[in-house]
Amino acid sequence: MTFSEQLITFMFIFCLPLLNASEASQCSSSSCGYRNVDVRFPFWLFPKQSSTCGHTGFDLLCTDRHETALKLPDTEPFLVRDIYYDKQRFRLNDPNNCMARRLLSFDASGSPFSPLHFLNHTILIYPNEDIKSSSHYKPIRCLGNSTSSFFAILFDFASSMPSSCQMVKTLLLPVSSPIAVDLNDQDLWLKWDSPSGRDCENNRSLRGFENNTTIEVKWFSSFKSGIHNFVLLMMKLICLSLMTLLFGITTCVVYVTFSFERLPTQIRRSLARHATLKPPRGRARSPIFGPYKKVMNMREVRSLRAYSDVNTASTSNASILGYSCVVLARFVETVHKSK
Structure with a gap:
């Protein structure tokens, strides 16, 4: 085997596995746009990231307006406003600015999330002509019609309402605070218990699956993984440059040889x-x-x-x-x- 043949064989044996090598198994963060929500493990952003970058049920998506959204089972998408990875909770909002209506039928079953708190509320219908402007109860703005309005008050205060009020139903509503607040001004706060990563967030480490064939979560040093990816990128560039140079030399030799053989x-x-x-x-x-x-x-x-x-x-x-x-x-x- 000549030297040139040995060189070509060495280049293919050394460079091909390197070019197919993947970066560290954890995924970097992503977002739907500038100054938007930072999405990282256990969440993953479809279609910008692979499903291996996050946990099952933690998939987010981008809207046409480049906003981050969450689609829960059997519900319309919610807009994700904030994610607190150290506290393992996040804040949702309704795209149509009617969160109170969404709360009346909210159901988190089938997802890995749960509300921070529940309060027992009573839903009432009240004639508009009997509503006093001085009342401390606020009607749900996106519900009702020209003749009546809907109210959501704590169950303990339902008995104090006027007799003209008609009770619709009583139900537990997800709220962000154990203290009664106006549903019109409330966002939906959800939390997750698994996978847990509070200590990892406090140590400023990255989380991810140990590999693509297991669901075991592993902590990665962001500094070490950055160096690993940089070195891997440099070696790939060097191999590509050498292979390009070798291809160019081979092409020149073949061209000169065939040109000589084709002399008149x-x-x-x-x-x-x-x-x-x-x-x-x-x-x-x-x-x-x-x-x-x-x-x-x-x-x-x-x-x-x-x-x-x-x-x-x-x-x-x-x-x-x-x-x-x-x-x-x-x-x-x-x-x-x-x-």
């Missing part, structure tokens, strides 16, 4: 005839021999000098062969002109 047959025959020519004896000078000899002397000197320079500058057989072809072609052309 007439030039080859002329070179063969020139090799059999012998100078005439005596003082008689042929009309061709005089200029022929001068041409030979000048061409030989130039060819030897050129050959010496090329041989000193490069030992490449392809370069010497190509240069010799040019010199011989010019020489044959001069011979034909002299005739």
Whole structure:
């Protein structure tokens, strides 16, 4: 096996596995746009990230307005406003600005999330003409019609409402505080218990699956993983550069070789005839021999000098062969002109 063949074999054996190598198994954070919610493990952003970058049920998506959204089972998407990874909770909002209506039918079953608190509320319908402007109860703005309004009050205060109020139902509503607040001004706060990563967040480490075939969560040093990915990228660039250079050299050698083999047959025959020519004896000078000899002397000197320079500058057989072809072609052309 020649040196060039050994070099090509080494390049493929060394570089191909490196080019197929993956970065550290944890995924970097992503977002739907500038100054948007930072999405990282256990959440993952579809379709910007692979499902292996997050936990099951923690998939988020981007809206047409480049906002981060969460789609829970059997519900319309919620907008994600904040994610507190150290506290393992996040804040949701309704795209239509009617969170109170969403809370009346909210159901987190089938997802890994749960509300922070529940309070028992009673839903009432109250005629609009009986509503007092001084009342501390606020109607749900996105519900009701021109004749009546809807109220959501704590169950303990339902008995104090006027008799004109009609009770619709009583239910537990998810709230962000154990203290009663106006549902019109409330966002939905959810939390998750598993996977847990509070200590990891406090240590400023990254979390992710140990590999793509297990669900075991592992902590990664963000500094070490950054160095690993940088070194891997540099080695990939070096390998690609070397393979490109090797391909270019091989192409040049093949081009020069085929160019020489395709020299016109007439030039080859002329070179063969020139090799059999012998100078005439005596003082008689042929009309061709005089200029022929001068041409030979000048061409030989130039060819030897050129050959010496090329041989000193490069030992490449392809370069010497190509240069010799040019010199011989010019020489044959001069011979034909002299005739």
